Amino acid sequence: MDSQITSAALAALQELRNSLGASAVLIGADVPERNCNDWSTQPPQAPIAVVRPLDAAGVSQALRACRAVGLPVVPQGGLTGLCGGARPEAGWVALSLERMVGVEEIDAASATMTVRAGTPLEAVQRAADEADFYFALDLGARGSCAIGGNLSTNAGGNRVIRYGMAREMVLGLEVVLADGTVVTNLNKMLKNNAGYDLKQLFIGSEGTLGIITRIVLRLFPKPGCTMSALCVVPDYAAVVRLLGAARRGLGPLLSAFEVMWPDYWQVVTERVGVRSPVEPREGIYVLVEAQGTDEALDGPRFEAWMERLMDDGLLADAAVARSVADTQSFWALRDACAEFFQVLGPHISYDIGLPVKDMDAYVQRCKPALAARIPGCLSVHYGHIGDGNMHLVVWVPGVPLEQQPKAEMDEVIYGLVRELGGTVSAEHGIGTAKKRWLGHARSPAEIALMRTIKAALDPQSLLNPGKVL
Structure with a gap:
C-alpha cells in the first residue's frame, strides 16, 4: 500500500470502496498510469487513489469522504488539458468521470441535450447529428476529451466566431460542491433570469469550485x-x-x-x-x-x-x-x-488572446524577441483570429522537451501579451502552467474576488487546490 496514505485516509477510502464498489475506487498500486497526468508537459504524479463514481450521488459521497480526512481532490475528464488542470499532486485523490457517460435526453422542442459530464465530445456531436441537430463545439481532441472538461476550461475551438465559447452552449448544470452538496438546475430555457446565473461560476473554473456532473446543452439546426x-x-x-x-x-x-x-x-x-x-x-x-x-x-x-x-x-x-x-x-x-511533434521535434505550444488589430504587431515583435532572448529559438503563428485567439509553437531545434527554455519563452510571450492588453489564455485554461502569469491578464481586484469566491465555496481548499489561483 502507498506510504503516502495515512491510516485515516486509507480507512475512508476503503469504506468508500465498500460503498461504491471495488471497481469504483482504485487505491495505491491499482491506480492506472493514465490518471497520473493530463496532456501538459509537466511530469506525471500518481494520486493515492482514483475514484470513479457513476452519478452525482457517488461524486457527493466521494467528496464528503475526502473532506472528512482532508484529502485534496482533482477532477478528471478526458485528460486532454494542456495546462495541468487535471494533473494530481502527491497525496491527492483523482475523481474521474470516465464512467459517467451517456446522453440522457434530446428534447427536440427545446433543442437541448441532457448529457453526463464524462461523455466524449465526439459522442455528443454524433448524438446531435443522429437527431438531426448540430452541436457546435469542436476541437482536435474531440474523440478523447470529455464534455465536462470542455466546460471546466470554457473550451473554444474552431467556430467561436459564430457560436461562441462553450459557456454559450450551456443552459443548465448539475454540480457537486466541495462539501458534497448536489446543486441541480437542469434548465432548458434560453430566458431564465431568476436570480444569479450560477452555472457561469463553474464553467471555466477548472474544477476548483465544484464538479460538473450533468449538463443541458444547446443544440442548433444542422447546417444544410x-x-x-x-x-x-x-x-x-x-x-x-x-x-x-x-x-x-x-x-x-x-x-x-x-x-x-x-x-x-x-x-x-x-x-x-x-x-x-x-x-x-x-x-x-x-x-x-x-x-x-x-x-x-x-x-x-x-x-x-x-x-x-x-x-x-x-x-x-x-x-x-x-x-x-x-x-x-x-x-x-x-x-x-497535430503533426508538429513528428516534423519539428519537441516544442512548446501557447494559446493567447489579443485584440484583433494587434495580432500582427505581436507577431512582428515576438518572433525577433524570442530569437534575441534564446539563441536558435524558432516560432510559428496561427489561430482563430476572427475571435482574437492566436496559437504559437515555439522551440529550439534539437533540444529535448524537458530542456526547452520554457521559462524564458514564457517571459517573452506573456510579457508582450501584457503590453498589448491581451490574455495569457484564450481557450486552454490556466491550471498550474499559467498560474504565475494570471496577473498579466487579470487585475489585483479581479484575482481577489476570485479568491473570495473560492474561499466561500471551498473553505478547506480541497477541490483542485493551487490550480488557477
Whole structure:
C-alpha cells in the first residue's frame, strides 16, 4: 500500500470502496498510469487513489469522504488539458468521470441535450447529428476529451466566431460542491433570469469550485451546406479588411476565420507535406468557412461574395471548395499542427488572446524577441483570429522537451501579451502552467474576488487546490 496514505485516509477510502464498489475506487498500486497526468508537459504524479463514481450521488459521497480526512481532490475528464488542470499532486485523490457517460435526453422542442459530464465530445456531436441537430463545439481532441472538461476550461475551438465559447452552449448544470452538496438546475430555457446565473461560476473554473456532473446543452439546426475558401492576402491589414468583409457579406453564415502566418504555412506545406490548393506566394493565408441552410441559395451567394473580393483586389489568390473533400483538404492545412511533434521535434505550444488589430504587431515583435532572448529559438503563428485567439509553437531545434527554455519563452510571450492588453489564455485554461502569469491578464481586484469566491465555496481548499489561483 502507498506510504503516502495515512491510516485515516486509507480507512475512508476503503469504506468508500465498500460503498461504491471495488471497481469504483482504485487505491495505491491499482491506480492506472493514465490518471497520473493530463496532456501538459509537466511530469506525471500518481494520486493515492482514483475514484470513479457513476452519478452525482457517488461524486457527493466521494467528496464528503475526502473532506472528512482532508484529502485534496482533482477532477478528471478526458485528460486532454494542456495546462495541468487535471494533473494530481502527491497525496491527492483523482475523481474521474470516465464512467459517467451517456446522453440522457434530446428534447427536440427545446433543442437541448441532457448529457453526463464524462461523455466524449465526439459522442455528443454524433448524438446531435443522429437527431438531426448540430452541436457546435469542436476541437482536435474531440474523440478523447470529455464534455465536462470542455466546460471546466470554457473550451473554444474552431467556430467561436459564430457560436461562441462553450459557456454559450450551456443552459443548465448539475454540480457537486466541495462539501458534497448536489446543486441541480437542469434548465432548458434560453430566458431564465431568476436570480444569479450560477452555472457561469463553474464553467471555466477548472474544477476548483465544484464538479460538473450533468449538463443541458444547446443544440442548433444542422447546417444544410458548408462553403469554404482558402485565401491569400498580401499583409495583415488585408486580413483585417477581409474579416470585416466576411462579417458584412456573409453575416450569420460566417462560421470560421482561421489565419496562418507565412512561418506556419512554410512548415505545413514543406515539412508536414500538406498540399496547397493555391500557388506559393508571399502573404498571409486565411481559411474562411460559412455554413448555410440551402446549397442552391447560399452556395452561389458565397461564390458571388468571393468574386467581389477578387474584383476589388483584396485577395492575391484564392481557392473555393467545390466538394466536401475540398473543404476537408483546406482544414487539413489548418489542422496540420497535430503533426508538429513528428516534423519539428519537441516544442512548446501557447494559446493567447489579443485584440484583433494587434495580432500582427505581436507577431512582428515576438518572433525577433524570442530569437534575441534564446539563441536558435524558432516560432510559428496561427489561430482563430476572427475571435482574437492566436496559437504559437515555439522551440529550439534539437533540444529535448524537458530542456526547452520554457521559462524564458514564457517571459517573452506573456510579457508582450501584457503590453498589448491581451490574455495569457484564450481557450486552454490556466491550471498550474499559467498560474504565475494570471496577473498579466487579470487585475489585483479581479484575482481577489476570485479568491473570495473560492474561499466561500471551498473553505478547506480541497477541490483542485493551487490550480488557477
